[in-house]
Amino acid sequence: xxxxxxxxxxxxxxxxxxxxxxxxxxxxxxxxxxxxxxxxxxxxxxxxxxxxxxxxxxxxxxxxxxxxxxxxxxxxxxxxxxxxxxxxxxxxxxxxxxxxxxxxxxxxxxxxxxxxxxxxxxxxxxxxxxxxxxxxxxxxxxxxxxxxxxxxxxxxxxxxxxxxxxxxxxxxxxxxxxxxxxxxxxxxxxxxxxxxxxxxxxxxxxxxxxxxxxxxxxxxxxxxxxxxxxxxxxxxxxxxxxxxxxxxxxxxxxxxxxxxxxxxxxxxxxxxxxxxxxxxxxxxxxxxxxxxxxxxxxxxxxxxxxxxxxxxxxxxxxxxxxxxxxxxxxxxxxxxxxxxxxxxxxxxxxxxxxxxxxxxxxxxxxxxxxxxxxxxxxxxxxxxxxxxxxxxxx
Amino acid sequence: xxxxxxxxxxxxxxxxxxxxxxxxxxxxxxxxxxxxxxxxxxxxxxxxxxxxxxxxxxxxxxxxxxxxxxxxxxxxxxxxxxxxxxxxxxxxxxxxxxxxxxxxxxxxxxxxxxxxxxxxxxxxxxxxxxxxxxxxxxxxxxxxxxxxxxxxxxxxxxxxxxxxxxxxxxxxxxxxxxxxxxxxxxxxxxxxxxxxxxxxxxxxxxxxxxxxxxxxxxxxxxxxxxxxxxxxxxxxxxxxxxxxxxxxxxxxxxxxxxxxxxxxxxxxxxxxxxxxxxxxxxxxxxxxxxxxxxxxxxxxxxxxxxxxxxxxxxxxxxxxxxxxxxxxxxxxxxxxxxxxxxxxxxxxxxxxxxxxxxxxxxxxxxxxxxxxxxxxxxxxxxxxxxxxxxxxxx
Numbered sequence: 048x049x050x051x052x053x054x055x056x057x058x059x060x061x062x063x064x065x066x067x068x069x070x071x072x073x074x075x076x077x078x079x080x081x082x083x084x085x086x087x088x089x090x091x092x093x094x095x096x097x098x099x100x101x102x103x104x105x106x107x108x109x110x111x112x113x114x115x116x117x118x119x120x121x122x123x124x125x126x127x128x129x130x131x132x133x134x135x136x137x138x139x140x141x142x143x144x145x146x147x148x149x150x151x152x153x154x155x156x157x158x159x160x161x162x163x164x165x166x167x168x169x170x171x172x173x174x175x176x177x178x179x180x181x182x183x184x185x186x187x188x189x190x191x192x193x194x195x196x197x198x199x200x201x202x203x204x205x206x207x208x209x210x211x212x213x214x215x216x217x218x219x220x221x222x223x224x225x226x227x228x229x230x231x232x233x234x235x236x237x238x239x240x241x242x243x244x245x246x247x248x249x250x251x252x253x254x255x256x257x258x259x260x261x262x263x264x265x266x267x268x269x270x271x272x273x274x275x276x277x278x279x280x281x282x283x284x285x286x287x288x289x290x291x292x293x294x295x296x297x298x299x300x301x302x303x304x305x306x307x308x309x310x311x312x313x314x315x316x317x318x319x320x321x322x323x324x325x326x327x328x329x330x331x332x333x334x335x336x337x338x339x340x341x342x343x344x345x346x347x348x349x350x351x352x353x354x355x356x357x358x359x360x361x362x363x364x365x366x367x368x369x370x371x372x373x374x375x376x377x378x379x380x381x382x383x384x385x386x387x388x389x390x391x392x393x394x395x396x397x398x399x400x401x402x403x404x405x406x407x408x409x410x411x412x413x414x415x416x417x418x419x420x421x422x423x424x425x426x427x428x429x430x431x432x433x434x435x436x437x438x439x440x441x
Numbered sequence: 442x443x444x445x446x447x448x449x450x451x452x453x454x455x456x457x458x459x460x461x462x463x464x465x466x467x468x469x470x471x472x473x474x475x476x477x478x479x480x481x482x483x484x485x486x487x488x489x490x491x492x493x494x495x496x497x498x499x500x501x502x503x504x505x506x507x508x509x510x511x512x513x514x515x516x517x518x519x520x521x522x523x524x525x526x527x528x529x530x531x532x533x534x535x536x537x538x539x540x541x542x543x544x545x546x547x548x549x550x551x552x553x554x555x556x557x558x559x560x561x562x563x564x565x566x567x568x569x570x571x572x573x574x575x576x577x578x579x580x581x582x583x584x585x586x587x588x589x590x591x592x593x594x595x596x597x598x599x600x601x602x603x604x605x606x607x608x609x610x611x612x613x614x615x616x617x618x619x620x621x622x623x624x625x626x627x628x629x630x631x632x633x634x635x636x637x638x639x640x641x642x643x644x645x646x647x648x649x650x651x652x653x654x655x656x657x658x659x660x661x662x663x664x665x666x667x668x669x670x671x672x673x674x675x676x677x678x679x680x681x682x683x684x685x686x687x688x689x690x691x692x693x694x695x696x697x698x699x700x701x702x703x704x705x706x707x708x709x710x711x712x713x714x715x716x717x718x719x720x721x722x723x724x725x726x727x728x729x730x731x732x733x734x735x736x737x738x739x740x741x742x743x744x745x746x747x748x749x750x751x752x753x754x755x756x757x758x759x760x761x762x763x764x765x766x767x768x769x770x771x772x773x774x775x776x777x778x779x780x781x782x783x784x785x786x787x788x789x790x791x792x793x794x795x796x797x798x799x800x801x802x803x804x805x806x807x808x809x810x811x812x813x814x815x816x817x818x819x820x821x822x823x824x825x826x827x828x829x830x831x832x833x834x835x
Contacts, residue, residue: 193802203802251669263768267661274770275645278802285764286798298798370679370761371768374657376668404680404692408587408597408672 052097053441058082058090063099063119063438067143070118072106091117099123119143124180125434126223128167128188129232129425132156132206132259135163137170138426139179144242144434146423148174156191159209160218168222183225185437187429188215189235191260193278199229202277205296206260228433232256232425233280234271236418237264239428240381244420249379253371254418255282257364258384259308263371283307285367302367306360308339308386314356315342324352343389354392361393365400372405372413383418390417446491447835452476452484457493457513457832461537464512466500485511493517513537518574519828520617522561522582523626523819526550526600526653529557531564532820533573538636538828540817542568550585553603554612562616577619579831581823582609583629585654587672593623596671599690600654622827626650626819627674628665630812631658633822634775638814643773647765648812649676651758652778653702657765677701679761696761700754702780705733708750718746737783748786755787759794766799766807777812784811 054060061080065071077087094100095117103116123142128135133156138149150170154163167188174180192204199216201207220227237254240246246254246266254264261283265272273279283303284296291300292310304310315337319327326345331337345353368380380401382394398415405413418424448454455474459465471481488494489511497510517536522529527550532543544564548557561582568574586598593610595601614621631648634640640648640660648658655677659666667673677697678690685694686704698704709731713721720739725731739747762774774795776788792809799807812818 265768267666272661274803275772276770276802276805278767278800279770280768281770281800281803282764282768284800285767286760366680367764370676370764373672373679374659374674374676374765374768376670376673376675378669406672406675406678408670409668409675411670 052099054099054438055093055097055441056090057440058086059094059099060438060440062090062094064435066100066117066119067434067438069143070103070116072114072116074106074109074114076117124183125430125437126171126174126180126183126186127235127426127429127431127433128171128186128219129235129422129429130154130156130163130167130188130190131232131425132191135167135170136422136426137167137174138423138430139171139174139183140427140430142184142434144427144430146427148177148179149423149426150174151422156207156210160213160215164215164218164222168219171223183223185226185228185433186219186223187235187431187433188219188227188229189232189425189429190215190229191232193281194229194231196228196230196273196277199227201229226433226437228436230271230429230432231262233262233264234273235428235432236383236424237266237271237428238431239420239424239426240383240418241266241269241428242431243427244418244424245381245414245416246379251375251377252379252381253368253375253377254381254383255364255368256384257306257382257386261303261307261364261384265375282367282371287363287366302363305363306386311339311342311356311360311386312337315353318352318356324350326350327353339386339389346389346392357389357392358396360386360389361396362400364393365397366404368397369401369404372401372409376406376409377413380413380415381418382415383420383424446493448493448832449487449491449835450484451834452480453488453493454832454834456484456488458829460494460511460513461828461832463537464497464510466508466510468500468503468508470511518577519824519831520565520568520574520577520580521629521820521823521825521827522565522580522613523629523816523823524548524550524557524561524582524584525626525819526585529561529564530816530820531561531568532817532824533565533568533577534821534824536578536828538821538824540821542571542573543817543820544568545816550601550604554607554609558609558612558616562613565617577617579620579622579827580613580617581629581825581827582613582621582623583626583819583823584609584623585626587675588623588625590624590667590671593621595623620827620831622830624665624823624826625656627656627658628667629822629826630777630818631660631665631822632825633814633818633820634777634812635660635663635822636825637821638812638818639775639810640773645769645771646773646775647762647769647771648775648777649758649762650778651700651776651780655697655701655758655778659769676761676765681757681760696757699757700780702733705736705750705754705780706731709736709747712746712750718744720744721747733780733783740783740786751783751786752790754780754783755790756794758787759791760798762791763795763798766795766803770800770803771807774807774809775812776809777814777818 103118105113119142127138135154136151192207200212201210216227216229233256263280263282284301286300288300292304294301294304319331497512499507513536521532529548530545586601594606595604610623627650657674657676678695680694682694686698688695688698713725
């Protein structure tokens with residue numbers, strides 16, 4: 048197989064993207080593409096010659112001759128790298144973006160790009176040594192900050208010291224010897240949901256990630272909307288209250304200052320010290336500090352103080368989302384990220400505020416749901432990002 | 442000329458849309474479309490045969506043989522109808538959407554669809570009798586409320602009693618005997634700005650209309666973004682303060698309840714009665730009621746009370762816009778509509794809040810400007826809407 052093979056025209060690109068959702072018969076492909084039967088067969092045969100697809104037996108008869116099935120080359124391999132503030136996730140997928148192997152470990156983004164990217168490359172090497180791939184067709188990378196998508200570099204990322212304009216795409220492409228694309232972590236999670244999650248058949252939706260920071264992936268017509276300078280969806284610094292707490296960005300009353308991971312940990316500790324939560328006080332005495340997971344655990348045990356913290360945060364997120372739902376009229380809102388693991392108490396509060404405050408026309412058929420993909424959203428989305436590139440006409 | 446002629450393929454559609462921005466030489470068209478010279482000439486000749494375009498002499502030499510110029514048929518006519526809460530604007534344009542004649546008169550949307558649409562058709566007839574057109578290639582219509590774009594009908598429009606699901610598109614298409622398309626008034630204003638206004642070369646922008654109501658047109662990649670149920674951009678009912686005044690929609694603290702045309706008139710009258718503005722009190726005594734124009738006139742004379750009213754409203758609009766700018770990262774924000782005529786005091790306040798509160802990355806290169814098109818934005822946008830349809834492949 049030629050690893051560098053790419054589709055030669057838009058028809059081939061369209062066919063590869065259809066096959067990415069699963070192999071199918073030539074007759075089924077003919078039903079959805081605007082090509083004559085002979086032209087379709089020419090393009091499919093060419094994809095087989097290029098090593099991008101291959102025949103896969105005969106389909107069941109639809110009344111006439113049995114049509115030949117086609118699938119992506121089973122030797123196709125994409126890697127997805129999802130770099131978080133405190134973690135690295137790496138996966139290798141096949142052409143259909145099914146995860147063949149996934150490694151996850153703690154990491155600190157503040158160690159800088161050289162160390163973090165080296166570790167990510169090592170993790171890909173580990174999966175390779177396990178026999179999951181020899182060469183890669185492409186790699187997608189997500190990082191927790193704003194990215195100049197065209198240049199493949201982070202741009203003034205607030206929680207990534209040392210990464211500003213670091214050539215992430217070039218570094219990874221060179222190390223792994225294949226095409227690479229970089230985007231911010233929230234956008235790649237949204238792509239993951241689009242490919243394999245609850246947004247599979249939704250053209251216009253929002254993915255709200257609540258983790259260390261708060262961000263929003265915006266999908267318009269099945270594609271990530273990035274805005275003119277790539278900062279679209281950066282909702283963590285929308286001001287919810289002029290008199291609110293000071294944020295890491297220097298302003299006050301930002302959404303993130305109320306309900307990012309750091310804000311939640313701080314509020315939980317204050318509550319524990321003030322005697323507002325027995326569960327959290329106990330945990331604080333043992334661990335010396337609290338995290339979002341501690342709040343989730345306390346709430347799961349019915350701790351009223353912890354539940355109140357989650358409700359309060361959900362209300363703030365709901366206030367911001369209510370405006371965005373009226374403005375954007377999405378078909379679906381997915382809540383994801385570490386803090387989203389606070390679960391159904393959080394979801395109930397967000398739903399209640401959005402359904403009450405947004406325009407009825409915008410919420411009439413609007414599901415607001417928790418992500419079901421967990422840690423795989425990012426790596427699958429990163430693989431999807433690079434496969435979109437590899438499966439586009441040159 | 443065959444009035445019903447339509448392009449037969451995407452290449453012809455692309456060429457017609459290029460010619461809509463002005464006639465040009467075959468060589469210039471060849472520079473921007475992805476067609477061989479012979480194929481380009483086949484398609485252009487076919488457009489001439491169909492009566493959609495015509496030869497227009499020879500271009501200046503670019504070093505070789507002089508290339509033949511082509512333009513849209515000068516007999517092409519579109520009509521644009523912009524129905525507001527209190528006005529009807531009607532214009533007839535040529536194929537390049539230049540306004541050949543424009544009529545504007547007071548009207549009351551509450552008289553219902555039969556009366557209002559009949560009057561709009563009469564106004565088109567009046568322009569026709571003035572010799573501006575015999576037959577029309579198409580008509581676009583804007584109405585001041587939510588529209589189901591696919592069906593061409595208003596949907597539960599709050600300020601349009603009797604219009605809910607009225608077949609506006611069918612009625613106008615039948616009366617004028619040509620293709621018709623309906624959208625809400627804010628979207629057609631955004632299309633007008635895209636075609637002839639300050640957004641001419643901007644792919645992603647927002648048009649904020651502040652008139653009787655407040656709404657926002659969202660343009661993504663040069664196309665109107667309507668959301669899944671067509672309500673995208675309906676920002677007038679975003680809540681700016683839980684404890685704010687009651688809105689016509691039944692909720693409290695909506696943006697429109699602070700600064701729509703009705704809110705401004707009410708606030709101005711209250712101010713005049715409370716002795717807060719000599720100018721407004723004088724005007725109120727004469728006229729018995731106040732309007733946004735009265736506030737603008739008083740502010741223009743330096744009346745501090747009127748200026749404070751405008752600043753306060755601008756601050757509220759700015760608060761909402763700041764969130765939307767962080768979320769959407771547009772390349773341009775245009776302020777338009779009746780209340781926008783309050784002018785630079787309003788603009789200065791909106792700018793100040795947005796630039797202070799939005800993400801620096803999102804405002805770095807963000808112009809916030811007043812529309813320069815005035816009443817023509819709607820009618821040109823309506824003509825643009827229908828021309829997009831007529832100049833698309835069947």
